Amino acid sequence: MPTARRLRRPGWRDTRLLVGALLVLVSIAGGVRVVAALDESTPVYAAARPLLPGQEIVTEDLVPVNVRMEAPLAHYVDATQALAEGTVALRQVGEGELIPAESLGSASQAHDKTVTVPIDPATAQTFTVGTVVDVWVSRRDPDQTGTAYLEPELLLSRAVVARTPSTSNGLGMGIGRAAVQVVVPADRVGDVISSVDQEAKVTLVPAPGAAG
DSSP states (O other): OOOOOOOOOEEEEEEEHHHHHHHHHHHHHHHHHHHHHHTEEEEEEEEEOBOOOOOOOOOOGGEEEEESSOOOGBBBBBBTTOOOOOOSSSSSSTOBOOOOOOEOOHHHHHHEEEEEEEEEEHHHOOOOOEEEEEEEEOOOOOTSSOOOOOOOEEEEEEEEEEEHHHHHSSSSSTTTTTTEEEEEGGGGGHHHHHHHTTEEEEEEEEEEEEOO
């Protein structure tokens, strides 16, 4: 008669047991990764109430929300960081909307305006965004026939270049003129526009000690 086999308790050297244990560990690790992926949210600020341009932003104006970000975090205000004191709204944000990073800034940014001035095209190419310049104007001489200008005078100190032809897809202002946008205080916008409308010759000069 054939001898019956004795059942043996499986040990750690049993190949099937090792493979089964490995499959269990892989399954557990995969589940952890899935749960972690489902929880990949980013805390950003939303507006707790409507935000208006020029309004100083306080904690009560903000509410942190966790969202799954498809756009880069830099596009919105990070709720893990405290806002700088004196932060104001640069444009309107509706209640409940996520707050774009560019919609907040300093009080000076809220009151400054961007004005386009025509200058010599060769000179325009020497400026970059952020260059601090003094704005000089040579006004038309009403006592002379033809095109004649008076002595240059300083119109505005320490304006900031916001856009140049190289950064604005060839922005121009007629033959022989190139447009450069400069940021000026709100109370000086009228002076700059008036000079441009009167066909004064505008020259931008890098401000002393200013870094481009």
